[in-house]
Amino acid sequence: MARNRIYLCLAHMSEAGLEQKYVKEAFDTNWVVPLGPNVNGFEEDLENFVNENRNGNEKLSKRVVALSAGTAAVHLGLLDCGVGYGDEVIVQSFTFCASSHPITYLGATPVFVDSEKDSWNIDPDLLEEAIKDRIAKTGRKPKAIVPVALYGMPYQIDRIMEIADRYGIPVVEDAAEGFGSRWKGQVLGTFGKYGVLSFNGNKMITTSGGGALITEDEEQWRKIMWYATQAREAYPYYQHEAIGYNYRMSNICAGIGRGQMTVANDHIAHHKHVQALYEELLKDVPGIKVHGNPDSRYDSNYWLCTMTIDPEVRIKGQENAYKTIVTGAVGGAAGVIHVAESAHTDCEPNANVEALRMVLDAAQVEARPLWKPMHKQPVYKNAPAYLNGVSEALFKIGMCLPSGPYVSDDDVRYIVDCIKNAIVG
Numbered sequence: 001m002a003r004n005r006i007y008l009c010l011a012h013m014s015e016a017g018l019e020q021k022y023v024k025e026a027f028d029t030n031w032v033v034p035l036g037p038n039v040n041g042f043e044e045d046l047e048n049f050v051n052e053n054r055n056g057n058e059k060l061s062k063r064v065v066a067l068s069a070g071t072a073a074v075h076l077g078l079l080d081c082g083v084g085y086g087d088e089v090i091v092q093s094f095t096f097c098a099s100s101h102p103i104t105y106l107g108a109t110p111v112f113v114d115s116e117k118d119s120w121n122i123d124p125d126l127l128e129e130a131i132k133d134r135i136a137k138t139g140r141k142p143k144a145i146v147p148v149a150l151y152g153m154p155y156q157i158d159r160i161m162e163i164a165d166r167y168g169i170p171v172v173e174d175a176a177e178g179f180g181s182r183w184k185g186q187v188l189g190t191f192g193k194y195g196v197l198s199f200n201g202n203k204m205i206t207t208s209g210g211g212a213l214i215t216e217d218e219e220q221w222r223k224i225m226w227y228a229t230q231a232r233e234a235y236p237y238y239q240h241e242a243i244g245y246n247y248r249m250s251n252i253c254a255g256i257g258r259g260q261m262t263v264a265n266d267h268i269a270h271h272k273h274v275q276a277l278y279e280e281l282l283k284d285v286p287g288i289k290v291h292g293n294p295d296s297r298y299d300s301n302y303w304l305c306t307m308t309i310d311p312e313v314r315i316k317g318q319e320n321a322y323k324t325i326v327t328g329a330v331g332g333a334a335g336v337i338h339v340a341e342s343a344h345t346d347c348e349p350n351a352n353v354e355a356l357r358m359v360l361d362a363a364q365v366e367a368r369p370l371w372k373p374m375h376k377q378p379v380y381k382n383a384p385a386y387l388n389g390v391s392e393a394l395f396k397i398g399m400c401l402p403s404g405p406y407v408s409d410d411d412v413r414y415i416v417d418c419i420k421n422a423i424v425g
């Protein structure tokens with residue numbers, strides 16, 4: 001019998017069907033707008049979630065604004081850091097494009113900083129080097145720093161905050177992939193001036209599409225809320241003295257979010273369980289290494305489990321990797337993608353990684369290369385970058401494996417068997 005395809009991370013609704021209950025309530029009460037009881041309720045749930053400390057310290061008092069996307073959250077966080085035309089913003093290079101694209105929406109330039117080997121996230125030493133060099137070269141400080149919780153893994157936020165505070169630069173934590181990940185017991189997104197969350201369909205919890213910005217206090221919360229609702233002044237007619245955005249979350253989507261919050265901790269526990277199983281089953285496979293928490297300060301949600309494959313490992317069909325032009329988007333795409341002009345670019349995963357992806361694909365397993373570092377993206381070819389080779393090297397040897405709530409123990413065993421059988425030497 002054909003196996004059902006195993007996806008990286010699919011949306012997974014609560015057994016109790018609470019998402020539908022909240023959505024139905026919205027219809028029944030005609031709150032079919034980008035505000036309402038579900039939006040308020042979801043924000044309250046999120047606040048309770050992010051404010052809970054597991055390090056013995058007091059509960060935090062962060063406020064959360066629900067938005068239409070995580071990308072919108074990055075955009076508004078940067079906007080309120082004062083990022084504008086001609087400014088520079090430091091951002092982790094090893095990330096999805098939504099960490100850096102909003103910098104360009106504001107007319108600013110991203111300055112990419114490479115990763116450290118252990119966490120795969122922004123290297124604090126290189127971060128400081130980049131700050132010093134930008135000040136020397138431009139006479140101005142970067143306007144913000146954007147670390148990213150890659151695949152859920154925490155960044156060294158103690159060191160990042162110490163450096164950022166010393167130079168007086170605000171931090172916008174991109175925890176879009178790190179919902180519920182913790183650094184020393186505290187939830188990511190609650191350390192910097194702002195924290196970004198995403199509830200896209202493939203994330204830890206979903207609202208189909210959506211995001212949130214974690215803010216420090218009531219004042220910031222009000223400001224972000226104002227920007228997210230077209231920045232209106234208090235007049236009986238529409239008076240605009242600043243540019244605002246239509247970025248608020250719909251009350252329908254927020255209904256899904258409220259239901260999802262009842263299973264958020266179960267989802268996180270499941271991802272961690274899947275990670276532990278991969279670690280166990282792949283531990284003796286030569287040349288394969290599952291990426292895990294570097295030490296006890298890190299508590300990744302393991303949004304996607306990731307592994308690296310040594311260049312020496314030979315995979316079945318390796319000689320055929322990159323022989324044909326890919327016609328669809330690997331990892332799925334909601335819209336139109338351009339047809340590639342060539343099967344190669346000047347920076348791509350090793351042939352054995354692509355071969356393994358193809359083997360898994362044929363076995364009905366969705367696997368995906370790691371994010372291609374932004375400093376290697378043609379669209380950013382002129383952006384300044386501070387590099388140590390780590391993200392490019394990882395991109396060439398890394399792969400994401402299915403980890404979502406629908407991935408069963410049996411699936412993990414099957415995936416691991418597929419990987420082992422694909423290795424020919």
Ligand SMILES: Cc1ncc(COP(=O)(O)O)c(C=O)c1O
Pocket residue numbers: 069070071072074095096098099148174176177197198199200209210211
């Ligand atoms: C690192 C990172 N930042 C930002 C985003 C943007 O989130 P959204 O897709 O909700 O706009 C995503 C995910 O999609 C992401 O992976």
